[in-house]
Amino acid sequence: MTIPTPGRTSGSVSGPASAPTAGRPSSPVSGPASVVELRDVVKSYAGGVHALRGVSLTVRAGELLAIVGPSGSGKSTMLNVIGTLDAPTAGTVRVAGYDVGSLSDAQLSALRARHIGFVFQHFHLAAGRDAVDNVADGLLYAGVPRKERRAHARAALERVRLGHRLGHLPAELSGGEKQRVAIARALVGEPDLLLADEPTGALDMASGEVVMALLHELNAAGTTICVITHDNEIADLLPRRVRFRDGEIVSDSLTQEAGSR
Ligand code: ADP
Numbered sequence: 001m002t003i004p005t006p007g008r009t010s011g012s013v014s015g016p017a018s019a020p021t022a023g024r025p026s027s028p029v030s031g032p033a034s035v036v037e038l039r040d041v042v043k044s045y046a047g048g049v050h051a052l053r054g055v056s057l058t059v060r061a062g063e064l065l066a067i068v069g070p071s072g073s074g075k076s077t078m079l080n081v082i083g084t085l086d087a088p089t090a091g092t093v094r095v096a097g098y099d100v101g102s103l104s105d106a107q108l109s110a111l112r113a114r115h116i117g118f119v120f121q122h123f124h125l126a127a128g129r130d131a132v133d134n135v136a137d138g139l140l141y142a143g144v145p146r147k148e149r150r151a152h153a154r155a156a157l158e159r160v161r162l163g164h165r166l167g168h169l170p171a172e173l174s175g176g177e178k179q180r181v182a183i184a185r186a187l188v189g190e191p192d193l194l195l196a197d198e199p200t201g202a203l204d205m206a207s208g209e210v211v212m213a214l215l216h217e218l219n220a221a222g223t224t225i226c227v228i229t230h231d232n233e234i235a236d237l238l239p240r241r242v243r244f245r246d247g248e249i250v251s252d253s254l255t256q257e258a259g260s261r
Helices: 075-084 103-116 131-139 146-159 176-187 205-220
Strands: 036-046 049-060 063-067 089-093 116-119 193-197 226-228 242-246 248-254
Touching: 036 075, 049 075, 049 248, 063 075, 075 089, 075 193, 075 226, 103 116, 116 176, 131 146, 131 176, 146 176, 146 242, 176 193, 176 205, 193 205, 205 226
Parallel strands: 063 226, 063 242, 116 193, 193 226
Antiparallel strands: 036 049, 036 089, 242 248
């Protein structure tokens, strides 16, 4: 089942589409478009900490990859930079075709709302809201009217096989079900990129396997997914692994036919 595309051009959020400096990239000569393009990205903190030391990475539409490395290797910094939550000290970041460095804060919010879905280790669901409302909230800033938000939310919950839990509160759901609600919320706006930060980190093994199988299935249906993890076993399940150490990519390996490449 596919989720109908919400009206991304309606609503009052002034987004990157209206930014004169934020044009779409021209069509690539071959292969799918890049969803993420990092060039020589450096992120430094006061005191001489270099969280990223000149990272270049291209993620193409349809890929499913892991950003994997030990604690302190720079994964969270990568998540924040790719997710446009943090600006690099140097280098360029393009997400969904937009040059992130040229966008205002409002435009960055709109870029996130329309083009990036986030999934977190601890779900981040609103406790007092049922599954449908939690997922519908994923469209709050995308300029979709309330009634349509709820219809899209129900469809997204069906897609993660939670059609029988629509009215349940987070406290009435298992960990695995909560993460599937969070994935539905991330996907409801049909983002160009799903960023999943340790998505199985708070789950038992069986629930974790269900969540990983779901991510594979969503990727097979076309969603570009980047999983951030410290866990080599999780990473090894994915077709592409980008390994980090001390703020640098130390390997970038592909197995199988990665995504649609
Ligand atoms: P990981 O997610 O792989 O554990 P991080 O991206 O969180 O790694 O951190 C990479 C490095 O940057 C670490 O040395 C960390 O201590 C440092 N770091 C991260 N955030 C900050 C910050 N806000 N201020 C100073 N140093 C930071």
